[in-house]
Amino acid sequence: MQQPPSHPTATPGSSASSGQSVPEVPGTPAAPADTTGAAGPAASGIAATVSSLMPRAKDELAELVAFRSVADPEQFPRSECEGAAAWVAQALRAEGFQDVAALDTPDGTQSVYGFLPGPQGAPTVLLYAHYDVQPPLDEAAWSTPPFELTDGPDGRWYGRGSADCKGGFVMHLLALRALQANGGLPVSVKVIVEGSEEQGTGGLERYARTHPELLAADTIVIGDAGNFRCGMPTVTTSLRGMTLVRVQVDTLEGNLHSGLFGGAAPDALAALMRTLDSLRDAEGNTVVDGLEAGGSWEGLAYPDEDFRRDAKVLDGVGLVGGGTVSDRLWARPAVTVLGIDCPPVVGATPSVHASARALVSLRIPPGTDTEKAIGLLVAHLESHVPWNARVATEVVGQGQPFSADTSSPAYAAMAEALRTAYDGLEMQTAGMGGSIPLCNALAELYPDAEILLIGLSEPDARIHAVNESVDPRELERMAVAEALFLRTYAQQA
Secondary structure: OOOOOOOOOOOOOOOOOOOOOOOOOOOOOOOOOOOOOOOOHHHHHHHHHHHHHHHHHHHHHHHHHOOOOOOOOOOOOHHHHHHHHHHHHHHHHHOOOEEEEEEEOOOOOEEEEEEEOOOOOOOEEEEEEEOOOOOOOOHHHOOOOOOOOEEOOOOOEEOOOOOOOHHHHHHHHHHHHHHHOOOOOOOEEEEEEEOOHHHOOOHHHHHHHHOOOOOOOOEEEEOOOOOOEOOEOEEEEEEOEEEEEEEEEEOOOOOEEHHHHOOOOOOHHHHHHHHHHOOEOOOOOEOOOOOOOOOOOOOOOOOHHHHHHHHOOOOOOOOOOOOOHHHHHHHOOEEEEEEEEOOOOOOOOOEEOOEEEEEEEEEEOOOOOHHHHHHHHHHHHHHOOHHHOEEEEEEEEEEOOEEOOOOOHHHHHHHHHHHHHOOOOOOEEEEEOOOOOHHHHHHHHOOOOEEEEOOOOOHHHOOOOOOOEEOHHHHHHHHHHHHHHHHHHHHHO
């Protein structure tokens, strides 16, 4: 395990490195940047280079997907995450990155950092991805082995993390290699690859707050979002925050025979079910006492029929909540019961239950403070438990919502880059119902930095579900777009 630099490795606008370096594989020396715009011969050269590198990218993504890097030691060995972190670190060293280190974050996971200097006086760009992944869920339900990158009949590459977000790291590598092969790196680059994003435990956010100089940059590109639709270039401008709360209800010293005591004895499982039911109204809208739930989304529309297809809603089953789908996904809170501890049907006994527990997720729209929302959720749960049952709550994860400034120069540069990479299609802006907790920490630490969210997680990718996949055409086009963005941004800075 390598220790992180204890002082700044670079400051925005400077290519100087003052951190502690580690042995590295020499990379291609930075050449003077090509000053050609995003379109034209230079863009063609970048596109051709990325295309030629796709077989290598596939091999590398296969190696990275093979790590069962679920950041939950109760389900998977910690060595899997450590192996993925070591792989990422070696990949950075092979590209000539300096100060490469696996950072021990406060939640017990590792985030990998590296710095690659560009021309003197060039701006600094931070590239983000994460190597931890969601559990595979029911492995038997996968069409292919979840931790083996596999070609699908539709041309997609299947495997857990292929889109979210190991593919995002490979996208960064492709973009940087294309720039090095076509005139050199035009900016200084910092890379941070997180190990606990999916858990929401905030390890990297807390580390960044205690080492604020480490990730300082002029612009930050978060490679953990995706296009609204495959082939539709999109930048995500809004993220909901989140919290995870465990709630436990206790009513008896121990389980009781339901024939002897049922009907009068307070059933903890029934009490928990009634408590959880109070979190939605009859239409399915989220209801948390005191929490505003009537927001509206003014940007890209998400038609009901498109959402039903993307979410694979069964025929005849209705959607929940009121307002537009965009409102519900991007501008309003959403509660989900993620799990309940209770006996399975097979092997169940005729008992009144003494205790029951659930894990509740609340997605929080921009404009609402996460700490306030957590307080309201906890108060709601505690006040809606029936029969004076004992209740205990525990907050186990949280992250603030995020809203980007789309008027910044970096967005103009990204719009030009995406337009070129996608053959003239204009960049769209959309929200994302999920959370990337690091975004707000970076926005607070570096208020002058521009933050853009791109990536590979379009609807067909089925992230967090069985049969996750990535479209290699999206990987190729987004890598081209990122390379063109870095070049155009350097010219504008």
